[in-house]
Amino acid sequence: MPSPSAKDSTTKITLIGTGTIGLSFAAFHLTHLASPSQLTIYDTRPDVAEYVQSQLPKFFASPDQNQNHDQDTNTPPLPNFSAITIATSLPSAVQSATIIQESGPENLSFKTSLWAQVERHAPSTALLWSSTSGIPASQQSSSMASPSRLLVVHPYNPPHIMPLLELVPSPDTSPEAIQATMEFWERRGRVPIHIKKETTGFVANRLAFALLREAVHLVQQGVVGVQELDRIVQTSMGPRWAVAGPFKSYHAGGGPAGLEGFFGNIGGTVQKCWEDLGTPSVGDGWEEGVFREAREAYGVVDVGERDRITRRLLQVLEEERGAGGKEE
């Protein structure tokens, strides 16, 4: 079998699914393709062409926004949407693709059936990516003849802004497919991380949900309110971890002795906290109060504002990392 290839000169991306994640990936690819004519979108909804035309512009800066914040943000301007091909059938959508990326429903039978069909119609070298946040590639590929090109490429929402991609292969995914996928994202200035085992929830969500669980516990116990807890994170570990992740931070905190010094100094406090962590479950009854506090504090969040500020931070971090690793 020929090896999978994702060289930019021949990249033809087909996106399946036009939910929030699918459209956000479309926005990303549109601004990072060498030739925009190579983006194809497929969805079973009957009005897909009109839907994409009306929704996709929301992922780009309007002329007004650019005027207000021209030196602050790197929100890309509206690209030429005529470059997108809307496919009318799955076979025609995938027949000449080099990359097929699905962001469809989180439903195992949908995904197994999709990949079996894709496999029959797509070139044998195409890379197959799933945006799933929870269904491992090893389950999705159960009806495929050759599962070696399928892997999870899990974004951190929204993918047109956030740099992280978790690459989670199944035990059947070939090293070449993993490598080609890594290179694709690295060439575009993104941060693909190879997750070595198909763990429940992968890595980013597990870490975030571990903190969220303790956050729920502390609010439930009346130690702080929802908005106070958010402000604590926003003014401490949020900015800290944007610069240096938890291990690096505590390694620095230990001085010349590093992480070992850190645990030597306050390992006792860490262990006391670990033993005292709360273990609420979904459905325990904490929901009503926490949901209400969040509604009262935030109403409906202005996601555009959040994304604009996030872009400014990411721009600073990217400048600091230097010019390396960017798209050619």
Add this chain to the structure above:
Amino acid sequence: MPSPSAKDSTTKITLIGTGTIGLSFAAFHLTHLASPSQLTIYDTRPDVAEYVQSQLPKFFASPDQNQNHDQDTNTPPLPNFSAITIATSLPSAVQSATIIQESGPENLSFKTSLWAQVERHAPSTALLWSSTSGIPASQQSSSMASPSRLLVVHPYNPPHIMPLLELVPSPDTSPEAIQATMEFWERRGRVPIHIKKETTGFVANRLAFALLREAVHLVQQGVVGVQELDRIVQTSMGPRWAVAGPFKSYHAGGGPAGLEGFFGNIGGTVQKCWEDLGTPSVGDGWEEGVFREAREAYGVVDVGERDRITRRLLQVLEEERGAGGKEE
């Protein structure tokens, strides 16, 4: 009893302890005092004057650094150190102070004995603050006649840069002392958060250590390496949570239905992750491998570089919050 007062016109701060936290607070106060002549430092080490003179400048930008990054950072320039008074005895250090802030050893008997002495010599209206990360005010005040002015003011290291202060009163702390402490920090553009109960590790460390525990688990299980885990956090929840804390982020993630919508959509995945979280303990044997990986990845971390980038992020976030809440 007269109420505690922290009005800027009369603020006279005495710092006890010249470790990393004490000096970092000194650097903060020096750049935020209306009149720098009101900062007094006390430590039992015999060479305290020379020590402060040699170490404190490290918390400020050298002329070189300012030249290289003049428009990027807001690292304050060297202030006039002659404004600091070095006290030679505890009674003389505290006798006219309006705020007494201790950053001494994390040792209960040291702190109980210190506050009993301070109480005998300080004005009866002085606010009494401890930087402890683990010893509650209710324990520290056990030998005091009147514990109503003592509370924990726990910084996120280093306090001359990070905005968060956790204010953790004991049940005996007066509402007036809490209020005056809140106002002191708010006037200086910082983010004081009132923690309602004396919980083990307070709030920020509990949240961070909850995530750290799962991080240790995932590395121990071979799912990712130390450096990969850090990169995941740096490119996802770090920048996200710098802009919007976990509740606000997931409230936004649920669309118009908010946090309730979020748990409606993926509460099942959250619960699966919660049930699958690891529970390593300090001393379990994971340390050697994790410490070695951290050493190999990072060597000795350049904290100056980390702080410089952190300042840039915080500057963006402060701009976005608008001009409100800043020091007069």
